[in-house]
Amino acid sequence: MITDAPLRIVIVGHVDHGKSTFVGRLFHDTGSLPEGKFEQIKAACDRRGVPFEWAFLTDGLQAERDQNVTLDTAHICFRTPRRRYVIIDAPGHKEFLKNMVTGAASAEAALLLIDATEGVQEQTRQHANLLQWLGIKQVVVLVNKMDRCLFNADIFRRIATEYPKNLVIPISAKTGDNIASKSANMPWDTGPTALEALDTFKAAEEPANLPLRLPVQDIYRFDNRRIIAGRIESGTLRVGDRILFSPRDKLGTVKTIEGRQSVGITLSEQIFVERGQIISHEYDAPIVADAFGVKLFWLGRQNLEVGRRLKLKLVTQEIECHIESVEKVVDDSALADVTIRTKRPIAFDTYDRVAATGRFVLVDQHQICGGGVIMKGEYHDRSQNIFWTETEVSRADRERRNKHKGTVVWLTGLSASGKSTIATALERELFAMGMHTYVLDGDNIRHGLSANLGFSPEDRTENIRRVGEVARLFCDAGLVVVTAFISPYRDDRQLARSRVDEGDFVEVYVNAPLAVCEQRDKKGLYKQARAGKLTEFTGVSAPYEAPEKPEIVVNTEQHTPAECVEQILRYLKDNGRI
Amino acid sequence: MNHLDSLEDQSIFILREAFYKIERLAMLWSAGKDSQTILWLARKAFFGHVPFPVVFMETGFDMPDLIALRDRIAKEWNLNLIIARKDVAGMNPSKGRVVCCSALLKDNLKQAVARHNFGGLIVGVRRDEDPTRAKERYFSPRDKHMEWNIADQPPERREPINTDLAGITHLRVHPLLHWTEPDIWEYAEREQIPMAPLYFARNGKRHRSLGCVPCTAAIESNADTYAKIRDELRATKKSERSVRAQDQESEDAFEKLRRDGYM
Numbered sequence: 142m143i144t145d146a147p148l149r150i151v152i153v154g155h156v157d158h159g160k161s162t163f164v165g166r167l168f169h170d171t172g173s174l175p176e177g178k179f180e181q182i183k184a185a186c187d188r189r190g191v192p193f194e195w196a197f198l199t200d201g202l203q204a205e206r207d208q209n210v211t212l213d214t215a216h217i218c219f220r221t222p223r224r225r226y227v228i229i230d231a232p233g234h235k236e237f238l239k240n241m242v243t244g245a246a247s248a249e250a251a252l253l254l255i256d257a258t259e260g261v262q263e264q265t266r267q268h269a270n271l272l273q274w275l276g277i278k279q280v281v282v283l284v285n286k287m288d289r290c291l292f293n294a295d296i297f298r299r300i301a302t303e304y305p306k307n308l309v310i311p312i313s314a315k316t317g318d319n320i321a322s323k324s325a326n327m328p329w330d331t332g333p334t335a336l337e338a339l340d341t342f343k344a345a346e347e348p349a350n351l352p353l354r355l356p357v358q359d360i361y362r363f364d365n366r367r368i369i370a371g372r373i374e375s376g377t378l379r380v381g382d383r384i385l386f387s388p389r390d391k392l393g394t395v396k397t398i399e400g401r402q403s404v405g406i407t408l409s410e411q412i413f414v415e416r417g418q419i420i421s422h423e424y425d426a427p428i429v430a431d432a433f434g435v436k437l438f439w440l441g442r443q444n445l446e447v448g449r450r451l452k453l454k455l456v457t458q459e460i461e462c463h464i465e466s467v468e469k470v471v472d473d474s475a476l477a478d479v480t481i482r483t484k485r486p487i488a489f490d491t492y493d494r495v496a497a498t499g500r501f502v503l504v505d506q507h508q509i510c511g512g513g514v515i516m517k518g519e520y521h522d523r524s525q526n527i528f529w530t531e532t533e534v535s536r537a538d539r540e541r542r543n544k545h546k547g548t549v550v551w552l553t554g555l556s557a558s559g560k561s562t563i564a565t566a567l568e569r570e571l572f573a574m575g576m577h578t579y580v581l582d583g584d585n586i587r588h589g590l591s592a593n594l595g596f597s598p599e600d601r602t603e604n605i606r607r608v609g610e611v612a613r614l615f616c617d618a619g620l621v622v623v624t625a626f627i628s629p630y631r632d633d634r635q636l637a638r639s640r641v642d643e644g645d646f647v648e649v650y651v652n653a654p655l656a657v658c659e660q661r662d663k664k665g666l667y668k669q670a671r672a673g674k675l676t677e678f679t680g681v682s683a684p685y686e687a688p689e690k691p692e693i694v695v696n697t698e699q700h701t702p703a704e705c706v707e708q709i710l711r712y713l714k715d716n717g718r719i
Numbered sequence: 720m721n722h723l724d725s726l727e728d729q730s731i732f733i734l735r736e737a738f739y740k741i742e743r744l745a746m747l748w749s750a751g752k753d754s755q756t757i758l759w760l761a762r763k764a765f766f767g768h769v770p771f772p773v774v775f776m777e778t779g780f781d782m783p784d785l786i787a788l789r790d791r792i793a794k795e796w797n798l799n800l801i802i803a804r805k806d807v808a809g810m811n812p813s814k815g816r817v818v819c820c821s822a823l824l825k826d827n828l829k830q831a832v833a834r835h836n837f838g839g840l841i842v843g844v845r846r847d848e849d850p851t852r853a854k855e856r857y858f859s860p861r862d863k864h865m866e867w868n869i870a871d872q873p874p875e876r877r878e879p880i881n882t883d884l885a886g887i888t889h890l891r892v893h894p895l896l897h898w899t900e901p902d903i904w905e906y907a908e909r910e911q912i913p914m915a916p917l918y919f920a921r922n923g924k925r926h927r928s929l930g931c932v933p934c935t936a937a938i939e940s941n942a943d944t945y946a947k948i949r950d951e952l953r954a955t956k957k958s959e960r961s962v963r964a965q966d967q968e969s970e971d972a973f974e975k976l977r978r979d980g981y982m
């Protein structure tokens with residue numbers, strides 16, 4: 142037997158406008174109360190010496206009944222001949238807004254209750270805004286407590302005109318008017334009852350034809366299989382599909398799939414996968430960026446603050462972020478349009494394209510302090526083979542055959558400190574030992590790969606970035622690659638280091654005092670720099686940032702190049718690189 | 720999507736989140752219908768495995784039927800079974816049913832959590848069971864005394880689920896929160912989940928909810944199959960815990976137990 146999922150309806154509105162009373166009455170008038178519940182509620186009221194209180198049905202907590210106010214959201218099931226419902230009774234009190242969000246966030250439709258004698262109040266407006274912000278479009282307005290204004294049609298109409306786009310129904314929860322049956326007290330009203338209105342709500346449609354989004358939840362190793370687990374948030378996945386892992390841009394092929402929505406998949410290739418990545422098809426990828434415009438709902442105990450460090454959670458991605466700017470604040474600072482910047486690029490969609498990957502929550506010291514939906518972001522066609530393709534031969538395969546590890550030996554030091562001399566001698570030694578090796582030399586690279594760059598700080602940085610990338614590829618190819626570049630900036634060397642795995646990067650500080658280098662000056666560069674003919678020359682007119690924690694320091698003033706090479710080889714052997 | 724499929728997918732998602740986020744995760748297993756369902760879901764979530772210990776609370780007033788099922792399932796499904804027991808001399812329901820529950824179950828549970836230093840416990844409560852459980856979260860923090868601050872619970876959206884308190888405080892995880900009692904039986908029928916024979920009617924009586932022998936009453940029923948049980952529950956107006964004598968002692972008997980750390 143196949144049953145439809147129940148429709149989830151949240152009841153919202155200002156505190157004391159009768160939400161819980163309405164729920165209790167609805168249950169009673171439709172014969173939905175469990176046996177003995179009515180008597181139980183009556184006894185609880187008698188004990189407190191108060192008149193019969195319908196709200197005690199969902200106000201399940203002692204404190205709620207004592208104070209006659211709903212503190213937290215309750216979920217209860219209910220059915221009409223037409224279908225099943227989950228009724229979510231949310232608190233109206235301002236202090237319990239976070240509980241109201243908890244309730245409303247999972248609803249497909251809402252009933253907004255307004256006290257006829259008080260009209261639209263602060264939380265009435267705030268809740269209505271919140272519903273809109275949560276994307277709940279089906280909202281029926283119930284003008285309650287009509288008995289208290291003698292079922293006056295004018296009072297009802299005055300409130301109803303504020304909601305021209307909604308169905309508005311006059312009711313009295315306490316007396317049961319227009320709840321499950323038509324009210325005899327309001328002959329002027331020709332609309333449906335609250336119960337009839339419920340049955341007009343439509344179940345949220347299954348998203349069809351949406352792009353595939355499968356956030357990686359975890360990676361398991363069971364029974365010698367490596368299983369990637371996650372829940373398909375949209376779209377369809379089939380065996381044999383080429384899939385893209387964002388934001389790292391890795392490609393793989395689906396070998397097996399188990400499960401329907403919460404799935405486990407295996408891949409044909411061995412690629413690095415971690416929690417947080419979003420799997421999509423190659424041709425219909427999510428956005429990858431580190432800044433985006435959002436609609437934010439703020440629940441924090443402190444005020445919303447630009448620059449404050451928060452944690453952002455978007456499906457299974459978690460990353461540090463901050464509010465970069467606030468564009469617009471609506472509604473008592475609870476709702477705002479802001480720009481968020483994350484520490485590194487993440488994968489996401491705009492909310493209108495894929496809801497699940499277009500919404501997020503913010504966490505401040507382990508507490509959810511807000512949530513939002515992403516409004517702006519640009520989709521780029523990332524399908525033009527710009528991905529890291531995993532080839533059939535892995536680095537591990539190459540290293541097994543080569544009998545040594547791919548390694549980057551990064552020489553840094555002043556001009557004429559001896560980098561090129563050491564690099565070429567080291568290469569010769571490694572080659573003689575049967576290693577696969579190659580030297581990337583500053584001058585040689587500038588003849589080709591970096592021919593378009595000068596010596597400004599920006600160009601130096603770009604030059605080193607390129608060298609770092611080439612070194613990484615060589616390392617991946619299983620070579621011991623030796624680089625000989627001044628590489629004067631710490632950050633640039635750090636970037637190169639960060640591009641390979643730990644242990645792969647061996648920084649060698651080729652150390653010789655400036656005076657010694659200047660004296661060597663085989664190429665006559667120092668002379669030109671001193672004469673002002675060569676600008677931005679490291680050590681003379683541009684800074685050199687010496688390494689703080691290099692793996693090796695070689696001193697070319699006191700040691701011969703052969704001794705320096707010997708020192709480097711010893712390190713590589715001791716650390717299992719060669 | 721089929722209703723049961725979506726219930727199942729949501730529960731698997733929660734189990735996997737709990738397993739990823741919580742160190743020293745364990746599951747409370749009574750071998751009753753709800754915890755049988757969670758175990759079934761866990762084996763789906765983890766590809767035939769239950770990768771955390773299951774804790775069975777013994778009181779000395781246990782249903783022999785459940786003990787038998789426990790021992791069979793623990794072996795067949797290769798479970799890491801921890802049997803927790805805290806004997807209190809002379810304790811029995813005549814001392815007061817809530818007093819007894821407190822001593823033999825609630826304190827037993829607290830002791831087991833402290834002994835094994837569990838970072839979180841998976842528990843099979845559902846929102847439709849009683850009004851306090853209707854206010855529960857999927858991930859519900861407990862303080863260091865295992866107490867539940869019911870008036871100040873963290874906000875929770877349907878997803879991403881709030882798991883940030885993992886490692887900070889003890890968490891209760893409720894993967895069946897969104898299920899109803901008939902859902903359990905409909906799913907059990909589809910999946911053929913092994914259930915204790917006491918649930919199925921014999922001679923016009925069956926058990927609807929299983930606790931300790933002295934405090935659990937049978938109901939009048941002829942429902943002797945999964946489908947008949949489901950249909951019976953769809954039609955009934957009696958609440959599930961009405962057969963649990965300890966809840967009926969006072970208006971807030973059950974709420975007090977739960978605030979203090981009961982399931």
